[in-house]
Amino acid sequence: MIKKLLLGAVITTSALFALPNNELQLAMLAKAAQKKAVVLSTMQLKGETKEQFGKLYDEYQDRLSERGMKHMGLITNYVANYEQMTNETSDQLIIKWAELQEAELKLKKEYILKFRKFLPSAEVMRYFQIENRFKILREAKIMKMIPLATPPALSADMAIVTTDVVEITENNQSK
DSSP states (O other): OHHHHHHHHHHHHHHHHHSTTSHHHHHHHHHHHHHHHHHHHHHTOOHHHHHHHHHHHHHHHHHHHHHHHHHHHHHHHHHHHGGGOOHHHHHHHHHHHHHHHHHHHHHHHHHHHHHHTTSOHHHHHHHHHHHHHHHHHHHHHHHHHSOOOOOOOOOHHHHHHHHHHHHHHHHHHHO
16 A cells, blocks of 8 residues: 555656646745755855856756656656565666766766855855755655565575574584
């Protein structure tokens, strides 16, 4: 039941992201505007620096959004498979997850250099600290909804080997 609810929620959310001018998209735009307002207020930038920051911020957020959609696809795949996780499926998912993490790190490094062109390092650090706080909050909400993977059941051969090992161990201990 949980699997069906999660899969339905993820697929519905993914599909709604693609629809123009709907309530979800408007809510997301409003949330993005609120986030930007918080970031700009917290950064306390002035004049042209604030304008440059705002343009680069928007560009970076667009790139992060692309990454978020890929992450949502990965979650959708996971939710569809977590109850009957095979080694092959889990290998594919963990490799894709690692690739997404690497891509995110590469993107951060790229934008650190771009922000450094007009901001001192301490300000760039401050921005990424703020960004990381938003990320942690967002990921915490998502993680509450995603169950842990269920390992595949032991195959019949594996169960026999396990039983043999237990018997051998018990026999050696009783001697």
